[in-house]
Amino acid sequence: xxxxxxxxxxxxxxxxxxxxxxxxxxxxxxxxxxxxxxxxxxxxxxxxxxxxxxxxxxxxxxxxxxxxxxxxxxxxxxxxxxxxxxxxxxxxxxxxxxxxxxxxxxxxxxxxxxxxxxxxxxxxxxxxxxxxxxxxxxxxxxxxxxxxxxxxxxxxxxxxxxxxxxxxxxxxxxxxxxxxxxxxxxxxxxxxxxxxxxxxxxxxxxxxxxxxxxxxxxxxxxxxxx
Amino acid sequence: xxxxxxxxxxxxxxxxxxxxxxxxxxxxxxxxxxxxxxxxxxxxxxxxxxxxxxxxxxxxxxxxxxxxxxxxxxxxxxxxxxxxxxxxxxxxxxxxxxxxxxxxxxxxxxxxxxxxxxxxxxxxxxxxxxxxxxxxxxxxxxxxxxxxxxxxxxxxxxxxxxxxxxxxxxxxxxxxxxxxxxxxxxxxxxxxxxxxxxxxxxxxxxxxxxxxxxxxxxxxxx
Numbered sequence: 001x002x003x004x005x006x007x008x009x010x011x012x013x014x015x016x017x018x019x020x021x022x023x024x025x026x027x028x029x030x031x032x033x034x035x036x037x038x039x040x041x042x043x044x045x046x047x048x049x050x051x052x053x054x055x056x057x058x059x060x061x062x063x064x065x066x067x068x069x070x071x072x073x074x075x076x077x078x079x080x081x082x083x084x085x086x087x088x089x090x091x092x093x094x095x096x097x098x099x100x101x102x103x104x105x106x107x108x109x110x111x112x113x114x115x116x117x118x119x120x121x122x123x124x125x126x127x128x129x130x131x132x133x134x135x136x137x138x139x140x141x142x143x144x145x146x147x148x149x150x151x152x153x154x155x156x157x158x159x160x161x162x163x164x165x166x167x168x169x170x171x172x173x174x175x176x177x178x179x180x181x182x183x184x185x186x187x188x189x190x191x192x193x194x195x196x197x198x199x200x201x202x203x204x205x206x207x208x209x210x211x212x213x214x215x216x217x218x219x220x221x222x223x224x225x226x
Numbered sequence: 227x228x229x230x231x232x233x234x235x236x237x238x239x240x241x242x243x244x245x246x247x248x249x250x251x252x253x254x255x256x257x258x259x260x261x262x263x264x265x266x267x268x269x270x271x272x273x274x275x276x277x278x279x280x281x282x283x284x285x286x287x288x289x290x291x292x293x294x295x296x297x298x299x300x301x302x303x304x305x306x307x308x309x310x311x312x313x314x315x316x317x318x319x320x321x322x323x324x325x326x327x328x329x330x331x332x333x334x335x336x337x338x339x340x341x342x343x344x345x346x347x348x349x350x351x352x353x354x355x356x357x358x359x360x361x362x363x364x365x366x367x368x369x370x371x372x373x374x375x376x377x378x379x380x381x382x383x384x385x386x387x388x389x390x391x392x393x394x395x396x397x398x399x400x401x402x403x404x405x406x407x408x409x410x411x412x413x414x415x416x417x418x419x420x421x422x423x424x425x426x427x428x429x430x431x432x433x434x435x436x437x438x439x440x441x442x443x444x445x446x447x448x
Contacts, residue, residue, distance in 0.1 A: 066317075068318075070321045071324070077316075093300045097286075101293035104290035107328055
């Protein structure tokens with residue numbers, strides 16, 4: 001079945017479906033050549049790549065002029081066209097149907113939900129990085145050696161700031177954990193406003209996603225009754 | 227061989243059309259999703275996923291319309307064009323059916339959900355902003371269907387009709403339930419739709435009778 005040129009594949013190993021194709025090719029030793037495509041550098045949007053694949057996606061297979069997209073189809077084509085152990089894509093109709101059943105369900109279940117977590121984690125890391133910059137600036141540009149953000153006394157500025165910085169607590173994250181200077185400022189604000197602080201935050205405390213984690217994080221901080 | 231179908235469901239219609247126009251002997255058990263019949267203990271016993279379509283072939287239970295259509299085309303004596311055996315032709319069909327899930331199905335179904343299912347379920351007006359977004363995404367999908375799959379071919383994957391055309395056409399018909407013909411401004415796709423209808427004959431309108439009835443009831447109210 002296999003003849004002539006090794007099959008060409010265009011892959012970015014940061015992409016889940018690309019890795020599946022890569023693993024099948026390498027462990028079954030199908031002769032192939034990998035062209036690396038870096039999605040993060042936009043290499044899938046170049047005119048050359050688009051010429052070959054209008055969808056501008058990876059993986060792509062090119063087998064002596066036959067161009068194929070969709071990892072589903074690529075894996076099944078490779079298992080059919082090349083000399084691989086039959087278990088990869090059984091020929092018996094009911095066994096094969098089981099594989100087709102999973103690969104259909106996969107798109108809107110496993111792929112959708114696991115990919116989403118990765119995307120959100122990357123986004124969260126970016127957001128935390130930006131937040132750290134902001135906290136550093138709060139300390140060095142506003143707080144400096146003062147008790148409060150704008151001077152010796154509490155102002156409405158401190159109220160606006162503290163309420164924002166408390167919000168991630170609703171998801172169990174104390175963003176001031178590594179910022180002792182801001183923690184001391186937070187305590188001063190709480191003292192200055194008294195019980196209205198916990199009254200205001202009661203709903204947020206109720207919506208906490210990870211209570212045990214939160215209790216550990218706030219062990220040394222008197223943030224009221226949880 | 228038994229199939230559990232709700233003809234208001236797009237993938238169910240695709241299975242129904244293949245069964246009827248290839249005359250594979252079968253029995254249809256109707257399942258009314260709107261009455262929750264997919265959540266009964268009996269149905270759940272057979273299919274934990276609580277979805278339709280389901281095929282039961284002498285004890286072999288199979289879900290997912292993709293897999294069902296391909297299994298039927300393989301296991302039964304149907305004309306080979308439905309799911310070609312030649313690896314590259316077959317790969318073209320697999321390529322479309324993979325792409326279908328997060329493109330044609332996702333975007334066409336969304337329009338129907340926003341115009342019919344959600345308002346009916348919540349007793350609310352149509353969310354116009356969400357609907358406009360959905361229509362915009364759908365338009366992108368229709369453009370891709372024309373430029374990447376159909377191109378100058380009579381059918382999505384080549385010269386003959388395949389199971390890919392059945393899956394696609396049933397999704398693209400769904401918004402008709404709200405009186406909306408999404409192929410109105412796509413003459414190339416309209417011509418393809420006509421070819422599909424000719425190829426499958428009366429099973430097309432039989433499969434879509436429930437959808438037409440829904441459309442007619444809604445139009446009568448207006």
